[in-house]
Amino acid sequence: MRKLFAFMVTTLDGYYEGQNQEFDWPNVDDAFLDFSVNQLREVGVLLFGRVTYEGMAAYWPSDDARKNAPEVADLMNSIPKLVFSTTLTEARWQNTTLVTDDVEATVSSLKDKPGGDLAVFGSSRLTVGLIGHGLVDELRVMVNPVLLGVGHSLLSGLAGCVRLELLRATTYRSGNVLLCYHPDQP
Amino acid sequence: MKKMIAALHVTLDGFIEGPKGELDWVQNWNSDSELASEVDTCVLGGGMYPGYEQYWTSILADPAGVLEFTGRPPTQGEIDYASWADQTPHVVLSTTLTQPTWKTARVVRGVEDVRALKAGAGKAIFVVGGAGLVSTLINLDLIDELRLTVHPLVLGRGKPLFKDVTERHQLQLIAAEPKDSDLVVLNYRTQGGPAE
Numbered sequence: 001m002r003k004l005f006a007f008m009v010t011t012l013d014g015y016y017e018g019q020n021q022e023f024d025w026p027n028v029d030d031a032f033l034d035f036s037v038n039q040l041r042e043v044g045v046l047l048f049g050r051v052t053y054e055g056m057a058a059y060w061p062s063d064d065a066r067k068n069a070p071e072v073a074d075l076m077n078s079i080p081k082l083v084f085s086t087t088l089t090e091a092r093w094q095n096t097t098l099v100t101d102d103v104e105a106t107v108s109s110l111k112d113k114p115g116g117d118l119a120v121f122g123s124s125r126l127t128v129g130l131i132g133h134g135l136v137d138e139l140r141v142m143v144n145p146v147l148l149g150v151g152h153s154l155l156s157g158l159a160g161c162v163r164l165e166l167l168r169a170t171t172y173r174s175g176n177v178l179l180c181y182h183p184d185q186p
Numbered sequence: 187m188k189k190m191i192a193a194l195h196v197t198l199d200g201f202i203e204g205p206k207g208e209l210d211w212v213q214n215w216n217s218d219s220e221l222a223s224e225v226d227t228c229v230l231g232g233g234m235y236p237g238y239e240q241y242w243t244s245i246l247a248d249p250a251g252v253l254e255f256t257g258r259p260p261t262q263g264e265i266d267y268a269s270w271a272d273q274t275p276h277v278v279l280s281t282t283l284t285q286p287t288w289k290t291a292r293v294v295r296g297v298e299d300v301r302a303l304k305a306g307a308g309k310a311i312f313v314v315g316g317a318g319l320v321s322t323l324i325n326l327d328l329i330d331e332l333r334l335t336v337h338p339l340v341l342g343r344g345k346p347l348f349k350d351v352t353e354r355h356q357l358q359l360i361a362a363e364p365k366d367s368d369l370v371v372l373n374y375r376t377q378g379g380p381a382e
Binding site for chain 1: 343356
């Protein structure tokens with residue numbers, strides 16, 4: 001049985017994006033890129049909700065991405081990906097499969113297969129659903145040293161309180177703090 | 187000039203209360219015992235003060251008793267905090283509260299009184315909360331340091347600590363320290379605060 005981790009980048013006030021989808025605040029330095037590469041090397045399949053998928057599919061194959069973060073771009077493009085959506089009709093980013101079936105059944109059977117970790121990047125609504133089904137083994141939150149005041153909360157829509165066990169806290173020179181937790185099963 | 191430290195308890199998703207005002211997820215209201223030695227005055231908003239006074243004075247009255255608010259007896263850290271608070275001046279910002287009964291507390295009517303307090307000499311000021319007061323003081327660049335005790339849970343919805351912060355504030359991380367019971371204390375300097 002392989003592990004599923006959810007990775008989110010947030011502000012100190014718990015937002016993954018601003019009120020108008022602002023995402024210009026994350027600290028991206030060499031340490032963050034190193035972290036991203038190491039994290040991706042553990043991943044067998046990347047899972048996305050539609051909104052995050054569309055943003056990433058537009059960015060990672062671009063010349064900009066290949067120039068600014070070549071190693072991350074290589075991994076993001078080459079790792080097998082699933083996007084869960086009932087509205088998309090195709091998924092054109094390389095190595096991506098569109099899944100319109102039941103999320104819980106698809107992810108449960110994927111977890112039973114051998115291979116690298118399953119990872120959800122961003123995709124707040126997908127993460128909320130997976131936590132609700134007890135399918136998330138680790139929640140990784142990269143807290144950036146900034147307050148926005150308003151924005152979209154990292155796990156809004158959760159059915160109720162979910163208790164966590166702290167696994168580790170890592171501090172970066174940029175002021176980012178990576179907090180890793182194991183969610184208690186609902 | 188006194189330093190102002192806002193030290194509060196939050197969930198991982200940045201809430202200080204559940205959607206119905208739930209606070210039962212805070213297992214120990216005094217997880218940051220180092221703070222008491224750094225400060226000589228507390229500042230609170232009028233909304234939270236009555237509950238704060240009730241909580242800490244009931245511990246002073248009966249340190250072994252079961253607290254109505256939490257359904258358990260106080261921890262040793264909470265008993266220590268209650269006796270410290272009983273000796274430390276508390277300034278309550280409120281336009282409606284009358285004079286509180288706790289001997290260490292006094293009410294002020296405007297944020298200018300808080301600004302004047304900060305202009306004085308001495309140890310730091312502990313901004314206890316609540317969310318409205320913290321946001322007001324951040325918006326006025328009066329907070330020098332944020333110390334958030336992040337509790338190990340997510341609520342999905344609730345009352346955001348920084349909901350009334352009106353613009354983006356870049357912070358500088360001072361330290362992130364894991365504590366007992368899966369807590370993490372995140373400590374930041376605000377840009378309004380003094381550089382070191």
